[in-house]
Amino acid sequence: MKRILLAVLAVSALMAGVVQSEESTPAKPVSEAVAKTEILNPGGIGGLESLRGSAELEDTRPADPMKHYPKDQGVIDNDYVYQPPLIPHTIRHYEVSLNANKCLACHSWKNAKEMGATKISITHYVSPQEGQVLSDVSPSRYFCQQCHVPQADAKPLVENDFKRVSALQ
Missing domain, CATH: 1.10.1130.10 (Flavocytochrome C3; Chain A)
Structure with missing residues (x-):
């Protein structure tokens, strides 16, 4: 019985700590540069371009033309x-x-x-x-x-x- 009571108290203390931390977390100020980047690049690839272009991983782009042998x-x-x-x-x-x-x-x-x-x-x-x-x-x-x-x-x-x-x- 003591073990169950201790477990319930531990879980409730943990939940109270989570709720308190969410309430006390201040909102991060967004700089103008960050806001512009997020508007221009909403996908979050950081402005980088790979060999597959600037397409998001989830997006499907047209296939490259077949190579000529x-x-x-x-x-x-x-x-x-x-x-x-x-x-x-x-x-x-x-x-x-x-x-x-x-x-x-x-x-x-x-x-x-x-x-x-x-x-x-x-x-x-x-x-x-x-x-x-x-x-x-x-x-x-x-x-x-x-x-x-x-x-x-x-x-x-x-x-x-x-x-x-x-x-x-």
């Missing part, structure tokens, strides 16, 4: 040492999953010559943990788009002043 560019030169080669064609509708890898239909050692495609590197057949050569593509190299990307004819998202390695020019 040239039909067949041939081999694209590397810009730096150990750069994974770029894909010179579109990969739209290519399935790369646990059950299938469309890339290997052309680029595997078995099919590359017949398809006129570049063979995948021998390093893709080496297990990175043990360093042993496997009879099939290493599971760590199976998902091609982790490293290789198609080269789209698109404007950069951010300004870039990258310079190629002079030895590769």
Whole structure:
């Protein structure tokens, strides 16, 4: 009985403190600059603009136009040492999953010559943990788009002043 009485007293004291703090909290004065910002930017993103523009996260904006991938560019030169080669064609509708890898239909050692495609590197057949050569593509190299990307004819998202390695020019 004492425990119940103590619990009721504790809860009532807590509620009284909350009510008292709400009553005693003074209203914050709003400066003219803050008021103007809230009028111009009611969404509360602080005037910042991201790569997706100034749209609110909850708002839906029109999709960006599709990127143009040239039909067949041939081999694209590397810009730096150990750069994974770029894909010179579109990969739209290519399935790369646990059950299938469309890339290997052309680029595997078995099919590359017949398809006129570049063979995948021998390093893709080496297990990175043990360093042993496997009879099939290493599971760590199976998902091609982790490293290789198609080269789209698109404007950069951010300004870039990258310079190629002079030895590769």
